[in-house]
Amino acid sequence: MQKLTMKCEDARHLVHLSAGNDTFPDEEHLLSEHLHQCSDCRAYHAGMVRAMSVLEQVRDRQPVERPTGSVWAGISGQLKNRRTPERYEPPRRHFNVAVATLCACSLMLAIVTAVRSLPGNDADGWNNQNLMPAMHVGFSPGSAAGPSVRNVSSSGSSVQRPQLIPFKGPSGEILYIDQATGQAWVPNLIPQARQGERLDF
Amino acid sequence: MLRMTEPDANFDSSETDRESDDSVRSLATDARLVDHARHGDTDAFGQLVMRYERRVLKVIRRFMPDQDMAQDLAQETFLKAFDRLDQFDPSRRFGPWLFRIAVNSTYDHLRKIKRKGRWMVFSEAGDDRVPDPEAADPRGELDLSQEVQTVLEDIPEAYRTVLVLRDLEGFSTSEVAAVTERTEATIRWRLAEARRMFKEAWDRRQRFIEEEQLG
Numbered sequence: 001m002q003k004l005t006m007k008c009e010d011a012r013h014l015v016h017l018s019a020g021n022d023t024f025p026d027e028e029h030l031l032s033e034h035l036h037q038c039s040d041c042r043a044y045h046a047g048m049v050r051a052m053s054v055l056e057q058v059r060d061r062q063p064v065e066r067p068t069g070s071v072w073a074g075i076s077g078q079l080k081n082r083r084t085p086e087r088y089e090p091p092r093r094h095f096n097v098a099v100a101t102l103c104a105c106s107l108m109l110a111i112v113t114a115v116r117s118l119p120g121n122d123a124d125g126w127n128n129q130n131l132m133p134a135m136h137v138g139f140s141p142g143s144a145a146g147p148s149v150r151n152v153s154s155s156g157s158s159v160q161r162p163q164l165i166p167f168k169g170p171s172g173e174i175l176y177i178d179q180a181t182g183q184a185w186v187p188n189l190i191p192q193a194r195q196g197e198r199l200d201f
Numbered sequence: 202m203l204r205m206t207e208p209d210a211n212f213d214s215s216e217t218d219r220e221s222d223d224s225v226r227s228l229a230t231d232a233r234l235v236d237h238a239r240h241g242d243t244d245a246f247g248q249l250v251m252r253y254e255r256r257v258l259k260v261i262r263r264f265m266p267d268q269d270m271a272q273d274l275a276q277e278t279f280l281k282a283f284d285r286l287d288q289f290d291p292s293r294r295f296g297p298w299l300f301r302i303a304v305n306s307t308y309d310h311l312r313k314i315k316r317k318g319r320w321m322v323f324s325e326a327g328d329d330r331v332p333d334p335e336a337a338d339p340r341g342e343l344d345l346s347q348e349v350q351t352v353l354e355d356i357p358e359a360y361r362t363v364l365v366l367r368d369l370e371g372f373s374t375s376e377v378a379a380v381t382e383r384t385e386a387t388i389r390w391r392l393a394e395a396r397r398m399f400k401e402a403w404d405r406r407q408r409f410i411e412e413e414q415l416g
Contacts, residue, residue, distance in 0.1 A: 016393035016400075020368055051400040055368045058349045071254040072247050074276045079243045079283060 005033045008041055015045045019052040231295040239286045246286075250279050253296070257303045263365045264307045266350060274310060278303040297379035304362055304380065352402045360395035367392055 011034040017023045018031055035042050164176040164185060176185040231252075237245030257278055261271045281302050282289075289298055353361055362381060366372040367388075374392065378385045 012397075013393050016396040017389060019396060020392070022367075022374060022389060022392060047404065048396065048400055051403050052368070052396070054345070054349060054403060055364075055399070058346050059369050059371070061346060068255060069251060071258065071272065071275045071279060072250040074272070075250070075279055076243065076247060078280065079246065 005037065006030055008034075008038060011035070011038065011041045012044055015041065015048050018045075019048045232291055235286065235289060235291065235295055238283065239289075246279075246283055249295070253299055254279070257299065260300060260303055260366070260370055261307050263369050264304070264311065264361075266346075270310075274307055275303070278306050281306065294379065297376065300366075300380045301382070304366075308358060348406065352399060352406055355402050356395060356398045360391055360398060363388055363391045364395035364399060368396075 011031060014023055014027050014031040018028060023031065035045055163179040165179060167175045167177050167184075169175050173186075177183070178185065231249065234245045234249050238249065254275060258271055258275045261274050261278070262268070265271050265274060278299070282299055285302075289295070353365065356364065359381075363377055366377045366380060367374065372380070374385050374388050377392075378388045381388065383391075
């Protein structure tokens with residue numbers, strides 16, 4: 001059996017092109033050699049020529065029934081009113097406040113989440129320092145200025161300043177009385193500074 | 202076998218400007234007419250429309266058999282071309298640029314119809330035209346054209362465009378490459394694939410028809 005000059009797959013690619021006269025002379029030569037040797041590809045080529053003849057029949061059949069000038073007649077009025085070609089302008093973009101706000105909020109949330117996830121910024125510490133600043137109070141029962149409760153949040157601004165008066169209880173424990181409300185404070189109940197936290201008296 | 206078309210035969214002139222040789226203006230090149238049209242000369246643009254309108258209509262009708270719709274799309278094509286003249290690169294040929302607008306507008310329209318059709322409860326009815334008894338029976342020709350049209354609809358757009366322009370409209374591969382903005386090598390490859398797809402679909406359809414006829 002004679003060795004094929006090219007693979008059938010490659011030959012069929014050329015068959016598709018050859019059916020419409022789109023092969024180069026060297027390709028046509030290779031293909032004809034292959035077709036001479038391969039009966040399957042010969043049959044395939046014949047089928048392709050039949051399919052192309054259908055396209056050829058349809059090719060010359062579609063007459064344009066509109067008279068020349070009909071398209072121009074339809075648009076000339078519109079164009080003459082314009083005088084000059086309208087410049088192509090890309091669609092205008094409007095600033096969308098809602099989307100911008102949403103983006104800003106999302107960004108802020110992302111930053112807050114990122115900062116919170118840093119080592120040393122645990123969730124409780126964040127809440128205690130920022131959301132409940134009054135819980136971090138310094139307490140000095142024996143200071144000369146008298147006991148006071150101060151806000152030690154980052155802003156440093158005072159939130160409340162109850163005037164506490166030390167008072168010795170019946171069993172010897174020290175209580176503190178709020179001058180304004182008369183409420184008694186027991187030292188144990190007052191939140192203590194945690195490890196490493198500075199007390200601000 | 203199909204004939205090879207001469208390069209640029211489709212783009213540089215048409216039967217219409219040969220018909221109107223008496224006009225000096227018809228001898229003007231596309232580039233000159235485009236230049237005038239860019240400066241607002243609608244008559245110059247009119248010359249371009251007259252040159253290309255039949256070719257554009259024919260190409261559109263290969264994708265959109267409805268004549269009225271094809272006419273509307275041809276008008277839309279020229280209006281778009283007029284509006285975008287300032288985007289046209291004068292160092293290139295006007296024809297491929299215009300046909301590209303035509304093909305893209307047609308595909309856009311076909312996609313719109315397809316999308317609309319999905320959500321429509323009732324489809325639009327076709328024309329109920331009474332056939333002219335004097336006219337020759339066009340069904341034989343229509344059958345073949347419609348069959349080819351149906352088969353072509355199964356071929357992906359990128360391949361269908363190449364097949365229609367090359368094998369039905371007779372554009373050369375270089376012209377198809379210019380219209381689709383692809384290299385000639387790509388067009389040759391797509392053309393081979395498109396013809397393979399057409400052959401397979403056509404053979405399948407013929408087998409199906411034969412089986413139906415046999416019962």
